Amino acid sequence: xxxxxxxxxxxxxxxxxxxxxxxxxxxxxxxxxxxxxxxxxxxxxxxxxxxxxxxxxxxxxxxxxxxxxxxxxxxxxxxxxxxxxxxxxxxxxxxxxxxxxxxxxxxxxxxxxxxxxxxxxxxxxxxxxxxxxxxxxxxxxxxxxxxxxxxxxxxxxxxxxxxxxxxxxxxxxxxxxxxxxxxxxxxxx
Amino acid sequence: xxxxxxxxxxxxxxxxxxxxxxxxxxxxxxxxxxxxxxxxxxxxxxxxxxxxxxxxxxxxxxxxxxxxxxxxxxxxxxxxxxxxxxxxxxxxxxxxxxxxxxxxxxxxxxxxxxxxxxxxxxxxxxxxxxxxxxxxxxxxxxxxxxxxxxxxxxxxxxxxxxxxxxxxxxxxxxxxxxxxxxxxxxxxx
Amino acid sequence: xxxxxxxxxxxxxxxxxxxxxxxxxxxxxxxxxxxxxxxxxxxxxxxxxxxxxxxxxxxxxxxxxxxxxxxxxxxxxxxxxxxxxxxxxxxxxxxxxxxxxxxxxxxxxxxxxxxxxxxxxxxxxxxxxxxxxxxxxxxxxxxxxxxxxxxxxxxxxxxxxxxxxxxxxxxxxxxxxxxxxxxxxxxxx
Amino acid sequence: xxxxxxxxxxxxxxxxxxxxxxxxxxxxxxxxxxxxxxxxxxxxxxxxxxxxxxxxxxxxxxxxxxxxxxxxxxxxxxxxxxxxxxxxxxxxxxxxxxxxxxxxxxxxxxxxxxxxxxxxxxxxxxxxxxxxxxxxxxxxxxxxxxxxxxxxxxxxxxxxxxxxxxxxxxxxxxxxxxxxxxxxxxxxx
DNA sequence: GGCTAATCGAGACGGTACGTCCCGTCTTTAG
DNA sequence: CTAAAGACGGGACGTACCGTCTCGATTAGCC
Numbered sequence: 001x002x003x004x005x006x007x008x009x010x011x012x013x014x015x016x017x018x019x020x021x022x023x024x025x026x027x028x029x030x031x032x033x034x035x036x037x038x039x040x041x042x043x044x045x046x047x048x049x050x051x052x053x054x055x056x057x058x059x060x061x062x063x064x065x066x067x068x069x070x071x072x073x074x075x076x077x078x079x080x081x082x083x084x085x086x087x088x089x090x091x092x093x094x095x096x097x098x099x100x101x102x103x104x105x106x107x108x109x110x111x112x113x114x115x116x117x118x119x120x121x122x123x124x125x126x127x128x129x130x131x132x133x134x135x136x137x138x139x140x141x142x143x144x145x146x147x148x149x150x151x152x153x154x155x156x157x158x159x160x161x162x163x164x165x166x167x168x169x170x171x172x173x174x175x176x177x178x179x180x181x182x183x184x185x186x187x188x189x
Numbered sequence: 190x191x192x193x194x195x196x197x198x199x200x201x202x203x204x205x206x207x208x209x210x211x212x213x214x215x216x217x218x219x220x221x222x223x224x225x226x227x228x229x230x231x232x233x234x235x236x237x238x239x240x241x242x243x244x245x246x247x248x249x250x251x252x253x254x255x256x257x258x259x260x261x262x263x264x265x266x267x268x269x270x271x272x273x274x275x276x277x278x279x280x281x282x283x284x285x286x287x288x289x290x291x292x293x294x295x296x297x298x299x300x301x302x303x304x305x306x307x308x309x310x311x312x313x314x315x316x317x318x319x320x321x322x323x324x325x326x327x328x329x330x331x332x333x334x335x336x337x338x339x340x341x342x343x344x345x346x347x348x349x350x351x352x353x354x355x356x357x358x359x360x361x362x363x364x365x366x367x368x369x370x371x372x373x374x375x376x377x378x
Numbered sequence: 379x380x381x382x383x384x385x386x387x388x389x390x391x392x393x394x395x396x397x398x399x400x401x402x403x404x405x406x407x408x409x410x411x412x413x414x415x416x417x418x419x420x421x422x423x424x425x426x427x428x429x430x431x432x433x434x435x436x437x438x439x440x441x442x443x444x445x446x447x448x449x450x451x452x453x454x455x456x457x458x459x460x461x462x463x464x465x466x467x468x469x470x471x472x473x474x475x476x477x478x479x480x481x482x483x484x485x486x487x488x489x490x491x492x493x494x495x496x497x498x499x500x501x502x503x504x505x506x507x508x509x510x511x512x513x514x515x516x517x518x519x520x521x522x523x524x525x526x527x528x529x530x531x532x533x534x535x536x537x538x539x540x541x542x543x544x545x546x547x548x549x550x551x552x553x554x555x556x557x558x559x560x561x562x563x564x565x566x567x
Numbered sequence: 568x569x570x571x572x573x574x575x576x577x578x579x580x581x582x583x584x585x586x587x588x589x590x591x592x593x594x595x596x597x598x599x600x601x602x603x604x605x606x607x608x609x610x611x612x613x614x615x616x617x618x619x620x621x622x623x624x625x626x627x628x629x630x631x632x633x634x635x636x637x638x639x640x641x642x643x644x645x646x647x648x649x650x651x652x653x654x655x656x657x658x659x660x661x662x663x664x665x666x667x668x669x670x671x672x673x674x675x676x677x678x679x680x681x682x683x684x685x686x687x688x689x690x691x692x693x694x695x696x697x698x699x700x701x702x703x704x705x706x707x708x709x710x711x712x713x714x715x716x717x718x719x720x721x722x723x724x725x726x727x728x729x730x731x732x733x734x735x736x737x738x739x740x741x742x743x744x745x746x747x748x749x750x751x752x753x754x755x756x
Numbered sequence: 757g758g759c760t761a762a763t764c765g766a767g768a769c770g771g772t773a774c775g776t777c778c779c780g781t782c783t784t785t786a787g
Numbered sequence: 788c789t790a791a792a793g794a795c796g797g798g799a800c801g802t803a804c805c806g807t808c809t810c811g812a813t814t815a816g817c818c
Contacts, residue, residue, distance in 0.1 A: 006794085038794095038797055039796095043775065107290070107350060152340065153343065154340060157343055174333060195765095218803080218805080405777085416791045417792085418791085419791080494728060521744055529718035529722050540673070540684035541681070542684065552718065556745055570769065596798085605769065607801095607803090
């Protein structure tokens with residue numbers, strides 16, 4: 001029977017080391033040492049360090065909660081706020097490194113990839129906000145919400161990979177290009 | 190064997206191994222052995238395996254040329270052709286692995302990241318086609334071409350990371366959402 | 379499964395594994411698995427694998443009975459027969475390995491050492507034959523039987539350790555050197 | 568090209584650890600650490616810890632030199648001196664442990680076995696003394712010197728394994744049984 | 757055209773981490 | 788309520804590469 005103490009120790013140790021040193025400095029040996037756990041205990045339950053990170057993501061031990069957008073009723077403003085929040089994280093070296101580390105983990109571990117997409121481009125993210133806008137008839141119903149969300153998240157990922165900073169203006173331009181025509185900008189009335 | 194021969198041997202060996210085994214199975218020791226080159230010779234010229242891959246990308250030894258879109262005059266058709274070509278590569282395990290390997294390389298090596306963005310989302314890609322469309326007044330001039338290109342490329346990257354296949358319909362929906370309103374749909378005839 | 383059954387299961391499993399793989403491939407984990415017994419059950423009754431082997435020896439589960447010499451009345455012939463029997467075992471890889479395994483076990487476990495000496499150089503072995511010869515006045519009474527037995531057994535052990543085969547001629551020479559002068563049996567002349 | 572510094576560091580570290588902790592506490596990892604050498608360097612040149620010990624023996628880094636007997640002309644006295652010297656070593660726990668460690672090493676590594684036999688029962692030992700006696704016609708020429716040497720050494724080995732102390736009297740009795748009749752020198756009558 | 761310095765291949769070096777096997781102890785569960 | 792099953796923290800195994808460091812053996816280009 002599995003020991004919950006060991007499981008938690010491994011996950012928190014992993015989250016800590018991941019934040020401190022990044023994905024490719026992460027070491028199963030290091031995790032076991034930090035968690036005061038035998039290496040075999042790690043290998044018994046996880047096939048790879050990617051799998052551990054995936055579980056950390058699932059438990060919310062890695063990604064900050066800031067990534068969920070507000071909902072003030074003004075879709076564009078909410079979008080800008082959301083983008084700005086993300087930027088505030090990505091402006092710091094630490095934030096970029098964390099995202100890139102996640103991307104690296106995702107590249108070699110399917111589960112991490114799925115969770116990353118969930119976190120950035122699915123229900124947990126701006127897509128939810130978009131959907132609520134659609135429900136409130138602020139956005140034309142034929143807008144492919146999920147695809148748009150992915151496009152926005154994809155932009156962020158690509159920028160993180162190329163180390164190209166995104167300016168707020170860029171974000172605004174993108175939003176307008178993508179949505180301006182599709183939602184009655186200033187609520188009609 | 191003189192320097193330039195060695196350089197080429199290293200690059201082709203790297204490209205071959207990269208395609209065969211992927212980025213994280215790539216080792217400098219393996220590259221040197223395959224290239225029949227001393228390890229020191231590799232270290233003399235490249236600081237890391239990421240740098241070698243970046244140079245391979247630059248020399249076109251890694252990414253297929255298929256990624257450049259056609260230009261038939263019909264923007265939407267060209268887009269669909271481009272997407273379809275990319276999909277045909279990504280449908281195969283090998284293609285997905287290659288892209289993910291590139292992403293992993295990009296995550297830990299800035300140069301690779303830049304080149305990847307160049308290849309997918311800049312002049313070498315659909316963005317060029319978009320620009321030519323803009324030049325021909327097929328697209329309204331205030332459309333932020335680069336951002337759109339990144340959004341499209343970002344979608345592809347995110348899908349590769351999450352192992353979520355993209356269906357052509359998805360691509361069409363996205364294109365329409367992003368551009369339909371912005372270019373006089375089917376050219377006025 | 380109740381205690382005595384477990385005890386026997388452990389001992390027979392140990393003897394089998396010992397014969398199959400030798401002393402240093404022997405593991406408590408392997409014994410427990412083979413015996414279908416919990417590891418704890420093994421540790422409850424024996425402090426080490428050496429102790430288990432010692433008990434196997436005691437139960438006669440390990441050493442073949444061939445090691446007891448015949449008694450035909452002709453001391454030298456009996457000796458040669460005994461030596462030859464031992465050789466026939468030691469000629470095979472398996473036999474040498476078994477003896478060396480026993481020696482290894484003896485080196486790290488006193489009990490095994492004692493039993494090994496008992497089996498090779500004490501009452502259970504040629505010493506008994508020597509003693510019967512002494513009783514029958516075939517050997518001068520001041521011959522130190524035990525010491526001679528040890529010398530003979532020691533030779534065998536040393537040969538097993540050095541992987542130097544013993545030829546029958548060698549054995550005969552040794553016997554003559556050690557005993558010829560001391561027992562009148564050999565036709566006087 | 569092999570580094571002699573590394574080789575020596577490994578051998579002296581091994582000899583030290585062997586003497587301190589015995590054969591089965593000896594660890595390749597420990598040797599490498601003590602020698603300040605990479606583990607791979609050890610594995611590159613030696614297949615097992617037994618092989619390292621064998622080489623230590625060859626270099627005289629392990630066995631004390633005391634094991635060579637004197638040559639005063641009096642064979643029996645020299646023998647007793649030799650035996651006594653060995654006993655003085657074997658009386659101490661350390662000495663017995665060392666011998667048993669050597670035996671354990673010999674049991675699993677042929678080279679060690681050969682060297683052990685060389686050291687105890689061949690030219691390096693009392694056999695040489697015996698041979699010089701034979702050369703000086705102090706011992707009848709048909710005495711099988713090597714076999715006798717092995718018998719004596721074998722006794723010592725067996726006693727070490729069984730933890731049975733050897734008293735000097737035992738040694739004398741053995742010597743007399745084996746050689747008294749065969750060398751005319753002493754008993755001039 | 758001969759000398760010398762740089763560069764080459766080869767690969768050993770001190771290390772770090774890998775993933776596996778057992779150790780001896782501790783905990784759970786099924787009979 | 789006992790014993791099998793097996794998870795636990797730990798230590799060592801033997802392997803793969805890391806990045807640095809000699810090695811001789813070619814060159815190459817400057818005298």
